[in-house]
Amino acid sequence: xxxxxxxxxxxxxxxxxxxxxxxxxxxxxxxxxxxxxxxxxxxxxxxxxxxxxxxxxxxxxxxxxxxxxxxxxxxxxxxxxxxxxxxxxxxxxxxxxxxxxxxxxxxxxxxxxxxxxxxxxxxxxxxxxxxxxxxxxxxxxxxxxxxxxxxxxxxxxxxxxxxxxxxxxxxxxxxxxxxxxxxxxxxxxxxxxxxxxxxxxxxxxxxxxxxxxxxxxxxxxxxxxxxxxxxxxxxxxxxxxxxxxxxxxxxxxxxxxxxxxxxxxxxxxxxxxxxxxxxxxxxxxxxxxxxxxxxxxxxxxxxxxxxxxxxxxxxxxxxxxxxxxxxxxxxxxxxxxxxxxxxxxxxxxxxxxxxxxxxxxxxxxxxxxxxxxxxxxxxxxxxxxxxxxxxxxxxxxxxxxxx
Amino acid sequence: xxxxxxxxxxxxxxxxxxxxxxxxxxxxxxxxxxxxxxxxxxxxxxxxxxxxxxxxxxxxxxxxxxxxxxxxxxxxxxxxxxxxxxxxxxxxxxxxxxxxxxxxxxxxxxxxxxxxxxxxxxxxxxxxxxxxxxxxxxxxxxxxxxxxxxxxxxxxxxxxxxxxxxxxxxxxxxxxxxxxxxxxxxxxxxxxxxxxxxxxxxxxxxxxxxxxxxxxxxxxxxxxxxxxxxxxxxxxxxxxxxxxxxxxxxxxxxxxxxxxxxxxxxxxxxxxxxxxxxxxxxxxxxxxxxxxxxxxxxxxxxxxxxxxxxxxxxxxxxxxxxxxxxxxxxxxxxxxxxxxxxxxxxxxxxxxxxxxxxxxxxxxxxxxxxxxxxxxxxxxxxxxxxxxxxxxxxxxxxxxxxx
Numbered sequence: 001x002x003x004x005x006x007x008x009x010x011x012x013x014x015x016x017x018x019x020x021x022x023x024x025x026x027x028x029x030x031x032x033x034x035x036x037x038x039x040x041x042x043x044x045x046x047x048x049x050x051x052x053x054x055x056x057x058x059x060x061x062x063x064x065x066x067x068x069x070x071x072x073x074x075x076x077x078x079x080x081x082x083x084x085x086x087x088x089x090x091x092x093x094x095x096x097x098x099x100x101x102x103x104x105x106x107x108x109x110x111x112x113x114x115x116x117x118x119x120x121x122x123x124x125x126x127x128x129x130x131x132x133x134x135x136x137x138x139x140x141x142x143x144x145x146x147x148x149x150x151x152x153x154x155x156x157x158x159x160x161x162x163x164x165x166x167x168x169x170x171x172x173x174x175x176x177x178x179x180x181x182x183x184x185x186x187x188x189x190x191x192x193x194x195x196x197x198x199x200x201x202x203x204x205x206x207x208x209x210x211x212x213x214x215x216x217x218x219x220x221x222x223x224x225x226x227x228x229x230x231x232x233x234x235x236x237x238x239x240x241x242x243x244x245x246x247x248x249x250x251x252x253x254x255x256x257x258x259x260x261x262x263x264x265x266x267x268x269x270x271x272x273x274x275x276x277x278x279x280x281x282x283x284x285x286x287x288x289x290x291x292x293x294x295x296x297x298x299x300x301x302x303x304x305x306x307x308x309x310x311x312x313x314x315x316x317x318x319x320x321x322x323x324x325x326x327x328x329x330x331x332x333x334x335x336x337x338x339x340x341x342x343x344x345x346x347x348x349x350x351x352x353x354x355x356x357x358x359x360x361x362x363x364x365x366x367x368x369x370x371x372x373x374x375x376x377x378x379x380x381x382x383x384x385x386x387x388x389x390x391x392x393x394x395x396x397x398x399x400x401x402x403x
Numbered sequence: 404x405x406x407x408x409x410x411x412x413x414x415x416x417x418x419x420x421x422x423x424x425x426x427x428x429x430x431x432x433x434x435x436x437x438x439x440x441x442x443x444x445x446x447x448x449x450x451x452x453x454x455x456x457x458x459x460x461x462x463x464x465x466x467x468x469x470x471x472x473x474x475x476x477x478x479x480x481x482x483x484x485x486x487x488x489x490x491x492x493x494x495x496x497x498x499x500x501x502x503x504x505x506x507x508x509x510x511x512x513x514x515x516x517x518x519x520x521x522x523x524x525x526x527x528x529x530x531x532x533x534x535x536x537x538x539x540x541x542x543x544x545x546x547x548x549x550x551x552x553x554x555x556x557x558x559x560x561x562x563x564x565x566x567x568x569x570x571x572x573x574x575x576x577x578x579x580x581x582x583x584x585x586x587x588x589x590x591x592x593x594x595x596x597x598x599x600x601x602x603x604x605x606x607x608x609x610x611x612x613x614x615x616x617x618x619x620x621x622x623x624x625x626x627x628x629x630x631x632x633x634x635x636x637x638x639x640x641x642x643x644x645x646x647x648x649x650x651x652x653x654x655x656x657x658x659x660x661x662x663x664x665x666x667x668x669x670x671x672x673x674x675x676x677x678x679x680x681x682x683x684x685x686x687x688x689x690x691x692x693x694x695x696x697x698x699x700x701x702x703x704x705x706x707x708x709x710x711x712x713x714x715x716x717x718x719x720x721x722x723x724x725x726x727x728x729x730x731x732x733x734x735x736x737x738x739x740x741x742x743x744x745x746x747x748x749x750x751x752x753x754x755x756x757x758x759x760x761x762x763x764x765x766x767x768x769x770x771x772x773x774x775x776x777x778x779x780x781x782x783x784x785x786x787x788x789x790x791x792x793x794x795x796x797x798x799x800x801x802x803x804x805x806x
Binding site for chain 2: 016019020050053054056057058059060061062064065066068069071072073075076078079080081082083084086087093094096099120143145
């Protein structure tokens with residue numbers, strides 16, 4: 001009897017009707033002969049409502065108390081789901097992160113799992129029951145409630161799947177899988193039946209919002225097959241698994257975009273060793289997550305250093321750079337939030353050198369200027385004007401025949 | 404530095420404004436030099452909303468999951484209150500029932516506290532902080548979340564006050580204290596400055612809704628002085644403490660009433676030993692809480708047995724009695740929900756024999772028939788028609804000069 005972990009996000013359990021629909025699906029899976037562990041998020045907009053309430057009450061929000069507050073959300077979902085399962089004759093038992101043995105470090109609001117003591121879940125499974133676990137939360141080594149940050153429920157599900165050696169971790173969401181591009185922008189975008197962890201990582205990192213980067217990394221590191229699918233249509237979705245060397249690989253799998261980045265340029269930096277290191281060390285110390293970096297060839301002994309950061313890090317990045325202008329001997333700092341990143345992802349790129357050329361030709365034909373470029377072995381990202389991003393996505397999707 | 408436990412009920416923490424007002428009061432108490440432990444209930448109608456949601460989701464509600472669901476309420480209040488206290492510069496740390504070391508038996512939805520391991524609360528107090536504890540909840544010896552039933556937050560507060568040897572347990576609520584009668588019925592009712600545990604127990608048992616019977620029993624058994632007061636006006640309220648032999652005792656302290664009782668009569672029961680025992684054993688087995696019992700003098704070898712029960716137990720009581728009619732050889736069963744109990748409570752009754760006479764005279768003067776009577780050493784209760792109850796309360800309040 002194989003074990004399946006099923007994770008349901010906020011929209012999948014948004015109200016009483018949805019919770020009953022999810023219970024029905026879990027009951028079917030159980031009756032088809034699988035062991036099932038369920039992981040749930042807070043219902044719909046519960047987390048947003050709690051955050052608003054906190055803002056109404058106080059301007060000071062100790063992160064320990066934020067975690068305590070937010071962890072109320074999943075326990076509502078999980079106890080309701082257990083009741084709905086009881087209604088269908090399925091024995092289910094809810095477990096908080098702490099009860100499920102999810103031990104984390106003590107970094108509140110973005111804790112990392114350090115250990116899982118899954119004895120109680122194993123006991124429930126052994127007795128034929130369905131454990132329903134609160135996603136997103138754990139207990140720190142100091143016995144405080146912690147939360148795992150953005151995408152935390154996915155991380156909980158993948159971690160439990162790894163520890164319990166599940167056959168698959170099913171991530172139920174409000175879309176039917178991972179697409180070759182955002183279907184709102186490219187109507188002919190295709191649902192991908194199967195992609196590798198590496199491709200999913202690049203897609204998640206470059207703007208795909210279906211799975212968090214962290215949960216995919218965890219799945220890859222622990223060899224947990226993921227199945228991303230819809231909790232509304234219940235149809236098969238996208239499998240994320242090891243790269244399969246026997247299959248012919250598509251050169252390009254997906255086109256993604258991300259309009260939330262911003263660009264910072266430090267102008268006229270003297271071309272001396274160590275100055276760039278000084279700059280990026282200062283940014284790292286303020287926890288700024290720098291993505292692309294471009295340094296022009298030195299002209300007359302100075303150069304311009306440009307880099308991109310998430311939009312929410314723009315203010316602090318500009319502040320850091322301006323504080324360094326004198327020390328670096330630079331001429332000044334400019335910033336630009338009006339940019340977007342367009343990326344091509346595909347495991348086959350590694351062996352097909354023509355991708356870059358076709359990308360440039362496609363964008364040039366539309367008159368779109370590429371302001372910055374970065375690549376990995378299976379990804380090409382181009383920074384373009386924000387207004388041109390959707391045209392670029394559509395053109396690249398067509399040029400690489402992804403429909 | 405003396406320790407004060409402050410408990411705030413649902414209406415006292417119903418919204419963001421109220422939570423800030425409570426934080427302000429706690430901060431003042433702390434700054435006046437007291438150590439403070441705070442116990443909170445769920446905000447306003449949160450518990451009712453969660454119960455409604457459960458009913459929408461399922462007809463089957465395993466009590467373990469009901470406890471998990473309801474325990475979400477207090478953790479929202481307590482984390483918000485800690486944030487509001489942080490805003491005022493007071494260091495506060497929230498603790499769930501489990502974290503506060505409140506260990507209970509495993510009887511879900513009405514668990515009893517078996518032990519309190521208050522190490523974490525003591526550590527927080529020792530560090531100068533204010534522990535904010537979730538009322539109403541604990542962790543069972545089987546490591547499941549439990550709730551303490553009706554009035555459970557009061558019980559949490561009193562139990563913590565006992566274990567931490569607090570100087571006083573302050574119960575903040577939406578009324579200004581305990582009154583000589585319900586002020587909605589008797590406008591001239593007086594707030595009682597000080598009453599004994601025994602009087603408070605009789606008041607709670609006979610219809611006063613300010614404190615739960617269980618929390619008062621706990622306070623009496625552990626010698627915890629209670630101070631019932633308003634979280635809206637913050638004025639001093641009613642102290643509940645040991646009976647003070649040096650003070651002259653009022654003969655009657657308060658008049659209470661309870662319209663939620665119902666009367667059941669088993670007619671024509673043969674006058675043989677053991678039949679009444681059989682009847683009340685059967686009721687006890689169904690967890691029916693019988694209050695007054697009256698058995699008429701036997702006439703022609705049969706008697707009528709009447710008793711009162713809470714209104715919500717009427718259906719099951721009638722069912723039990725009707726099931727026993729044949730076995731007992733009785734003539735039949737009647738029931739009557741249209742009754743109310745009016746009670747006089749006063750520690751001085753013990754030494755003043757005239758109370759019963761004046762009670763009967765007062766009701767007789769109004770033409771009110773007394774259908775059943777029960778007494779303790781400090782209470783007289785009369786069952787009357789429901790429609791006559793308020794007149795009876797007003798007349799007795801005046802006759803005993805309680806205004």
